[in-house]
Amino acid sequence: MTVSFRKMHGLGNDFVVVDVRQSGVGFTEEQVRRIGDRRRGIGFDQFITIEPPRQAGATIFMGIRNPDGSVAGACGNATRCVSALLMAETGSDAVVIETVSGLLPATRTTDGTVTVDMGPARLDWQDLPLAEARDTLHLGIGAGDLHDPVGVSMGNPHAVFFVEDVAAVPLTEVGPVLENHALFPKRCNIEIVEVQARDRLRMRVWERGAGITQACGSGACATLVAAARRGLADRRAEVILDGGSLMIEWRDSDGHVLMSGPTATSFTGIFDGSLLA
Numbered sequence: 001m002t003v004s005f006r007k008m009h010g011l012g013n014d015f016v017v018v019d020v021r022q023s024g025v026g027f028t029e030e031q032v033r034r035i036g037d038r039r040r041g042i043g044f045d046q047f048i049t050i051e052p053p054r055q056a057g058a059t060i061f062m063g064i065r066n067p068d069g070s071v072a073g074a075c076g077n078a079t080r081c082v083s084a085l086l087m088a089e090t091g092s093d094a095v096v097i098e099t100v101s102g103l104l105p106a107t108r109t110t111d112g113t114v115t116v117d118m119g120p121a122r123l124d125w126q127d128l129p130l131a132e133a134r135d136t137l138h139l140g141i142g143a144g145d146l147h148d149p150v151g152v153s154m155g156n157p158h159a160v161f162f163v164e165d166v167a168a169v170p171l172t173e174v175g176p177v178l179e180n181h182a183l184f185p186k187r188c189n190i191e192i193v194e195v196q197a198r199d200r201l202r203m204r205v206w207e208r209g210a211g212i213t214q215a216c217g218s219g220a221c222a223t224l225v226a227a228a229r230r231g232l233a234d235r236r237a238e239v240i241l242d243g244g245s246l247m248i249e250w251r252d253s254d255g256h257v258l259m260s261g262p263t264a265t266s267f268t269g270i271f272d273g274s275l276l277a
């Protein structure tokens, strides 16, 4: 059987996207890791499957996995990319992406920008989860010069550290230490953030199961929420990532977080049988 895939990215956060709605093909953890090898496989920050919807109201179900094979509960950049694919397929400017964390409605504007309602920011310690009860506004942990992050769940866990200069942080050293900190039983995505203005935040990320990536949509959402909770930013801001900018809004009326940004396809291809063996 031939299985085809599409390589997509949002601001350089890259994905292998496989539509298994017809074939029902499944991928083992080992296969995902093999496909993720950037020299012997294809390489991706997240491996995405488009599956039949499980809940009423959803256009499709989106499966998300990291290069280490672990499952993720959210991926903002992939949600935009898959939404754009489905919009092209259906001719509609509105679709609903289902993930293990819930239903995410997405819309498209005339310039091709996709906006996703990433759902509510979840702020209880059980939501991340943490190993013990703590106020998520002050997690009180640190590594190197980083200290006392804000915890936010966007359907996946984030710890947001505020710093003077994001370029000065040795992220490859402190990232893995913090990702695997004992406070995070399911590990954590780590963001470092420089507040440049109340409506402009510069962020870099160390992703759980993936390492440094050029952009993290759910991380940008967590960043805005964390900055607003600390009184450092307004509820709407540009978040500048290594790969470009996202506009993020933490809606007053219902606490949902809206993320807007671009999408792109790089190429399509067919898996070699050896990758799926």
Ligand SMILES: N[C@H](CCC[C@H](N)C(=O)O)C(=O)O
Binding pocket: 013, 045, 046, 066, 071, 072, 073, 074, 075, 076, 077, 078, 156, 157, 189, 207, 208, 209, 210, 213, 215, 216, 217, 218, 219
């Ligand atoms: N790049 C993704 C997030 C992947 C999160 C993943 N690393 C996890 O384990 O939660 C984004 O755009 O939101």
